[in-house]
Structures are given as structure tokens and as C-alpha cells.
Amino acid sequence: MKILVTGSGGMLAKQIINHFKREKISIIGLKREELNITNSTQLREKIETHEPDLIINCAAYTKVDMAEIEKDRAFILNALAPYFITEICRKNNIFFVHISTDYIFSGEKKEPYHPFDTPNPLNYYGLTKLYGEHYIINSGCDYLIVRTSWLYGPEGNNFLTKILRATEEKDEIEVINDQFGAPTSTFTLAKYLLKLIEKNAHGIFHLTDRAGNGISWYTFAKKIVEVFDRKLKIVPISTKDSIKRPAQRPFYSTLDISATEYFLNEKLPYWEISLGDLRNYMII
Numbered sequence: 590m591k592i593l594v595t596g597s598g599g600m601l602a603k604q605i606i607n608h609f610k611r612e613k614i615s616i617i618g619l620k621r622e623e624l625n626i627t628n629s630t631q632l633r634e635k636i637e638t639h640e641p642d643l644i645i646n647c648a649a650y651t652k653v654d655m656a657e658i659e660k661d662r663a664f665i666l667n668a669l670a671p672y673f674i675t676e677i678c679r680k681n682n683i684f685f686v687h688i689s690t691d692y693i694f695s696g697e698k699k700e701p702y703h704p705f706d707t708p709n710p711l712n713y714y715g716l717t718k719l720y721g722e723h724y725i726i727n728s729g730c731d732y733l734i735v736r737t738s739w740l741y742g743p744e745g746n747n748f749l750t751k752i753l754r755a756t757e758e759k760d761e762i763e764v765i766n767d768q769f770g771a772p773t774s775t776f777t778l779a780k781y782l783l784k785l786i787e788k789n790a791h792g793i794f795h796l797t798d799r800a801g802n803g804i805s806w807y808t809f810a811k812k813i814v815e816v817f818d819r820k821l822k823i824v825p826i827s828t829k830d831s832i833k834r835p836a837q838r839p840f841y842s843t844l845d846i847s848a849t850e851y852f853l854n855e856k857l858p859y860w861e862i863s864l865g866d867l868r869n870y871m872i873i
């Protein structure tokens with residue numbers, strides 16, 4: 590099996606490529622400079638050159654607040670570009686794997702979102718990701734959509750790296766304590782994505798670290814400071830008392846991973862365990 594990954598300079602793509610290579614999978618990544626997925630001619634040329642059996646689309650517009658301002662850019666990248674890719678996949682019999690998000694849900698539920706719960710995004714980023722899903726589902730190509738949440742990893746601009754940076758620059762920070770979800774290590778995502786592909790998963794799957802009914806950003810921040818043995822006072826703050834951001838976030842976006850666990854016949858790791866594993870990886 591030959592795999593091509595788009596957006597390979599990104600946080601998740603890097604981890605997927607590292608993990609799949611370790612598992613001796615033939616995988617090649619193309620960065621934005623090598624393949625701009627909004628350019629359908631370039632897409633066709635590159636895919637014809639590399640002749641993959643499977644494409645993992647990690648390229649995305651991920652700046653949630655900026656998406657409220659740069660609406661066209663976000664729509665083209667998160668919705669239209671996946672459509673361009675599916676057209677090529679359908680014609681060439683290539684399996685398409687796409688990464689989507691918990692932010693397609695509104696957060697009104699009080700228990701984890703099932704893959705077939707009705708999406709109703711609160712922000713434009715979530716809406717563009719939902720449109721992307723619709724284009725893929727209706728494309729007629731073979732696909733796997735993996736929705737994940739609160740991704741963090743050893744590098745890039747994510748919640749873990751922000752808190753670690755804060756421990757070096759500040760004595761205290763305020764962190765929101767009334768938005769709940771499941772933090773997910775890019776290591777978990779990469780590992781179990783490969784398992785899903787190997788078990789021939791099709792359709793929509795939820796893949797996150799296990800966080801029960803969800804934890805708050807505040808709990809996550811406190812745990813990071815503890816696990817990394819740093820010093821930083823974490824002050825809980827409600828969304829309404831925090832700095833107003835352009836994009837609204839759901840108060841609740843934990844994804845129900847039980848169908849994925851059932852399909853894999855395996856439990857996904859607890860979020861604290863994944864955080865500890867990442868700490869060990871970063872310390873060594």
C-alpha cells in the first residue's frame with residue numbers, strides 16, 4: 590500500500606508520517622509548497638505522479654478565529670479542496686482518508702456526541718469542515734472520515750506547547766473551566782488511524798483519547814503542569830469572563846468513541862496516559 594499525505598508540514602501529518610514509517614508503511618508527505626490542495630490541476634499532476642493507493646488529507650485551514658474573517662480561504666481549503674481530491678480519488682480508485690473535527694457540533698448535548706448525531710456548528714471553521722464532510726460523503730469515492738478533538742503534540746502551536754511556554758514566561762495564567770472535551774495526542778491519532786486503515790474502516794469514525802464525559806481546558810492545563818513538573822498557577826475562568834474571541838466555541842464537544850473501540854476491539858488510551866507518554870517522549 591502506497592500512501593500520500595497532504596499538508597505534511599502540519600502537526601498531525603508529521604506524527605502520522607513518523608508513525609507509519611516506523612511501522613514500515615510506504616508513505617510520502619507533501620508540504621503546502623509542494624502541493625497546494627486548492628489547485629486542482631496541481632492536485633491531479635501530483636497524484637498521477639505518485640500513484641498512491643490511499644490519500645490522507647491533513648491539509649486544512651485550522652485558525653478557528655481567523656476563519657471568521659478569512660471566510661473564503663477557509664471554505665476553499667476545508668470544503669472545496671476535499672471535493673477536488675475526492676473527484677480524483679473516485680476516478681483513480683484511490684481510498685480517501687480525511688480528518689474532521691468536534692467543532693461541527695454545537696455543544697448543547699451533555700453526553701458524548703455519536704458519529705450520527707446531527708451537526709450544528711457554532712463557528713465558521715466548524716461549518717467549513719462540515720461542508721467538507723458533505724462533499725466527501727456525496728462524492729461516490731471510498732472514504733474514511735475521522736473526527737477528532739483538542740489535538741496536541743510535541744511541536745506546533747497547540748494547547749500543550751502554549752502551557753509549557755507559559756511556564757517559562759509567566760507565574761500564572763487564566764484558563765477556561767466551562768468548555769468540556771477530550772484532549773487527543775497526535776501519537777494516539779496516528780497509531781489508531783493506522784489500525785482503522787488496516788481494518789478497512791469506511792465511513793465516519795470518532796477517534797480521541799478517552800476522557801469519559803469530557804474534561805475542561807482548566808483540568809487539562811493543571812495536568813500538563815503536574816505531569817511536566819513545572820510551576821505555573823492556573824486560574825479558572827468562565828467563557829463569559831474571558832477575553833472575547835471572534836469564533837464561538839461549543840461548551841461541550843466530547844466525541845463518543847465507543848463505536849471505534851468496538852470496531853477495533855480495543856480500548857483507546859486514557860488522556861492522562863497519553864499525556865504522560867508524550868512527556869516521556871519529549872524528555873528523552
Ligand SMILES: NC(=O)c1ccc[n+]([C@@H]2O[C@H](COP(=O)([O-])OP(=O)(O)OC[C@H]3O[C@@H](n4cnc5c(N)ncnc54)[C@H](OP(=O)(O)O)[C@@H]3O)[C@@H](O)[C@H]2O)c1
Nearest residue numbers: 596598599600601621625626648649651688690737739740
Ligand atoms: N488542532 C486541533 O485541535 C484539531 C482538532 C480537531 C480536528 N483537527 C483537524 O486535524 C487536521 C490536522 O490539523 P493540524 O492541527 O495538524 O493542523 P496544522 O498543524 O495547522 O496543519 C495544517 C497543514 O495544512 C497546510 N496547508 C494550509 N493550506 C494548504 C494548502 N492550500 N495546500 C496544502 N497544505 C496546506 C498547512 O501549511 P502551512 O503551515 O504552511 O499553512 C499546515 O501544514 C485538520 O483537518 C484539522 O481540521 C485539528
